[in-house]
Amino acid sequence: MIFDPNVIVRHLPEIVSGIGVTLALWIAGMLLGVLLGFVVATLRRYGGALLDLPLGLVVEVLRGTPFLIQIFLVYYGGPFIGISLDPIPCGLFGLSIYAAAYYSEIFRAGYGAVPHGHVEAAECLGLSRLQIIRRILLPEMSLIVLPPSVNLSVILLKESAVLSIITVPELTTTVSAIGSQEYAFLEAIFLLAVIYWVIVEAAARLGRFAESRLSTLRFAAP
Template identity: 45%
Template sequence: MEASYALLVRYGPDILNGFGITLLSWVGAIALGMVLGFLIAVVQLSAPRWVRVLLRIYIEILRTVPFLVLLFVLYYGGPYFGVSLQALDAGIVSLGVYGSAYFAEIFRSGFAAVPKGHVEAADCLGISRAATVLRIQLPQMLVIIVPSLVNMVIILSKETSVLSIVTVPELTAVLTQIGSEQFIYAQTLLVLSACYLLIVGVTQKLGSWAELRIGRYLAR
């Protein structure tokens, strides 16, 4: 047993590098997914009906198709359409696009929860639509949607393990390779579980902190 964990220590730099790539792909996907999701939700507020229908189709397709299928379509099918991406880039883009549909629904539900009277009052005062969204609707909705956002961010963190299938050298790929080479499957799986437990735990703490801070800000 000691020899097994000694091997893990020896492979420490490789494991840390894999962990770093996991974090990079996760954070990149979150940023892309939140930006796209927010833009989709904002456009749905006042866009023509045909635009809202197209966005709804986009959301429903992405929520129906498994992430692995989307990843394969972008990485293996992309070159047929002139889109050739490296494995890591394809992983970040596909994970971000996949998450954007869920983030869009979260933001949409948040906007819907803001009392319509607040928006109507802003219109009467001549406040621009952009200012109404950023200064009136967004602060109020954040308190409501923080738990849902945190939950989706956690889901995306676990989906990063799928990227190993397209040769992204993230944590799951590195530890799987070490386990196969050294026959220490149980130990590598324990390390993998501990790393994801760390990610989830830190995310939950940050989510609770953000919810508390936003609540105090609105209470002023």
């Protein structure tokens, strides 16, 4: 087999479009996952057993089943219960819910890592529950949850390749189609590996930079 870089050059606009779809779905899914995960973790902490038990069950089911199965069920099983989504909205929904389950556990661990005495002191000062979350819990647990959140974000980026099975026009779908069309499977596989590696490396470096900056600001002298 001969590696032909011209295949990549000829289809560069399609490849760039696929990268754009992948990045858009990844960033949107990650942000929605963080928001939903934080809400779930907060409800489980302050909602009592009435909310903790059912939400905990949903989280365990989502964490205990492969993302491939989940996205299959949403896309192909949704119409049986009246939910019919196009590939891109379905992919975003599936990725967000999957991410939220893991982010909720990260935030729940972050809540638990804040010394209880700090919360009690805030309560003695008359702060409301919302003020305690905003002024005490969030700042103190930010350094704790950032490293696992960055790792999870990298995992989500790689998991987004699964969306190719429901024909989302993301990077894996686009490059695989080019490989089949041009009979250039070696070029397609190599290109996929390189692009994902570059994006993952950039995301990891950005996460480490954010962690360093946050640590500097957190412990800077007043």
